[in-house]
Amino acid sequence: MDFSPNYNLVEELKWRGLFHQAVPGTENLLLEEMTTGYVGFDPTADSLHIGNLVPIILLVHLQRAGHKPIALVGGATGMVGDPSGKKSERQLLDSSTITHNLESQKKQLEQFLDFDKGLNSAEVVNNYDWFKNISFLDFIRDVGKHISVNYMMAKDSVKNRLEDGMSFTEFSYQLVQGYDFYHLWKEKNVKLQMGGSDQWGNIVTGTELIRRKGNGKGFSLTAPLITKSDGSKFGKSEGGNVWLDAKKTSPYQFYQFWMNTSDEDAERYIKIFTLHDKAYIDNLIQEHRNAPHMRLLQKDLSAYITKWVHGESGYNTAIAASNILFGKATSESLRNLSEDDFFSIFEGVKKHQIFEIQGVNIVEICAESGFLASKSEAKRALKENSVSVNSEKVTEDFNFSNTDLINDKYILLQRGKKNKFILIKK
RNA sequence: GGGGAGAUACCAGAGCGGUCAAAUGGGGCAGACUGUAAAUCUGCUGCUUCGGCUACGUAGGUUCGAAUCCUACUCUCCCCA
Numbered sequence: 001m002d003f004s005p006n007y008n009l010v011e012e013l014k015w016r017g018l019f020h021q022a023v024p025g026t027e028n029l030l031l032e033e034m035t036t037g038y039v040g041f042d043p044t045a046d047s048l049h050i051g052n053l054v055p056i057i058l059l060v061h062l063q064r065a066g067h068k069p070i071a072l073v074g075g076a077t078g079m080v081g082d083p084s085g086k087k088s089e090r091q092l093l094d095s096s097t098i099t100h101n102l103e104s105q106k107k108q109l110e111q112f113l114d115f116d117k118g119l120n121s122a123e124v125v126n127n128y129d130w131f132k133n134i135s136f137l138d139f140i141r142d143v144g145k146h147i148s149v150n151y152m153m154a155k156d157s158v159k160n161r162l163e164d165g166m167s168f169t170e171f172s173y174q175l176v177q178g179y180d181f182y183h184l185w186k187e188k189n190v191k192l193q194m195g196g197s198d199q200w201g202n203i204v205t206g207t208e209l210i211r212r213k214g215n216g217k218g219f220s221l222t223a224p225l226i227t228k229s230d231g232s233k234f235g236k237s238e239g240g241n242v243w244l245d246a247k248k249t250s251p252y253q254f255y256q257f258w259m260n261t262s263d264e265d266a267e268r269y270i271k272i273f274t275l276h277d278k279a280y281i282d283n284l285i286q287e288h289r290n291a292p293h294m295r296l297l298q299k300d301l302s303a304y305i306t307k308w309v310h311g312e313s314g315y316n317t318a319i320a321a322s323n324i325l326f327g328k329a330t331s332e333s334l335r336n337l338s339e340d341d342f343f344s345i346f347e348g349v350k351k352h353q354i355f356e357i358q359g360v361n362i363v364e365i366c367a368e369s370g371f372l373a374s375k376s377e378a379k380r381a382l383k384e385n386s387v388s389v390n391s392e393k394v395t396e397d398f399n400f401s402n403t404d405l406i407n408d409k410y411i412l413l414q415r416g417k418k419n420k421f422i423l424i425k426k
Numbered sequence: 427g428g429g430g431a432g433a434u435a436c437c438a439g440a441g442c443g444g445u446c447a448a449a450u451g452g453g454g455c456a457g458a459c460u461g462u463a464a465a466u467c468u469g470c471u472g473c474u475u476c477g478g479c480u481a482c483g484u485a486g487g488u489u490c491g492a493a494u495c496c497u498a499c500u501c502u503c504c505c506c507a
Contacts, residue, residue, distance in 0.1 A: 262463050293461040326462050386456045416456055
């Protein structure tokens with residue numbers, strides 16, 4: 001019982017802006033004993049996205065503080081569907097999709113946690129492993145009996161759906177997730193569940209179950225919802241979600257997402273998404289305020305997370321691409337790239353094959369290649385002076401010639417700074 | 427079951443016989459300014475062989491002419507029983 005944590009987790013999370021609320025006594029628990037805590041992940045897609053980073057980081061901090069983290073992948077809960085924050089009934093995924101998603105997510109989770117750290121090594125568990133052996137009747141007798149419908153109805157996730165309707169399946173979700181906590185508490189001495197603030201209701205059903213059925217005490221801790229200062233939703237880019245999987249969001253796009261963080265948000269995000277200590281961060285914020293145009297915060301933030309998720313090589317590609325595109329990008333520097341470099345830099349940029357380029361008008365190309373929606377739109381864009389060929393602005397009367405092909409093979413089209421498209425000569 | 431209101435572009439929402447490819451706001455895109463930020467300002471936001479063509483819930487009708495009037499249908503919302 002002579003445990004002493006590496007740091008006060010609750011305090012640490014508070015200054016980082018990662019603390020929303022906790023059950024009373026959680027802080028003391030974490031100071032007094034090595035605690036096993038877990039976070040659940042929903043296998044809704046075959047990759048985690050940056051919205052999942054916060055719960056992951058909670059686990060990372062838990063482990064760094066000296067406790068034992070468990071990442072739970074929801075093989076069972078994924079079959080049911082969490083209604084939290086959803087306005088309407090969800091489409092159920094079939095079990096082979098769930099299994100596939102589960103495996104992918106498991107690999108991603110593993111890169112963030114330390115599985116070889118003695119007593120507080122991380123673990124990954126799948127709640128399907130214990131749910132597969134529980135029959136429906138057993139469940140409603142042994143678990144359902146302890147939680148009243150009145151209690152379940154009071155949850156926001158249910159209340160918000162009372163008007164529009166909700167299936168019994170989703171209604172029972174909180175019981176299923178609650179049982180996870182109970183099971184882990186009983187079998188693995190897990191005392192803490194963490195998650196985003198939207199999970200509070202589900203987590204508390206778990207502590208309630210531990211109290212009533214197990215006559216014990218479960219603790220909980222949630223992180224606030226990450227917001228953007230302009231009110232739009234965090235974690236989305238033009239193309240939708242920002243994924244951790246390099247195949248779905250290239251390291252370059254990933255890096256750019258963070259690079260585009262506003263100053264205001266960057267000061268908050270650097271605390272949330274990096275493990276830099278307080279002194280380092282305070283200093284960096286100060287430097288940034290003194291010379292905002294240097295974008296020190298954005299650069300540090302982007303570099304840190306990109307390396308964490310995509311490794312050094314992913315980061316280097318992202319930097320190379322960014323320098324080409326946002327540095328003094330000239331036709332010259334594009335042409336100096338080797339073919340391999342070019343394609344690795346523009347990985348993830350939409351491409352289109354073309355057979356003849358000599359003499360073809362820019363409007364035709366834009367519309368027919370699928371770069372812009374129609375000729376009208378292409379003309380509009382050209383009128384706005386927003387279209388470039390190989391980083392040089394062109395006008396409506398521009399016709400391509402074979403000399404525009406870089407390495408005799410490809411052409412970079414851009415609309416504005418951020419929309420890119422590649423033509424490849426076949 | 428009875429009564430009422432409505433359905434317009436990505437969204438909200440005006441228009442109520444021609445001047446309507448449709449006001450205004452939001453969103454989106456681009457330009458300027460900057461720092462790949464924020465704020466601000468400006469432009470654009472159906473397609474086109476640039477002649478036109480297709481669009482205002484769906485199908486018909488009246489009219490020289492309809493988003494606007496009439497009929498039917500479908501759907502949505504509200505009130506009463």
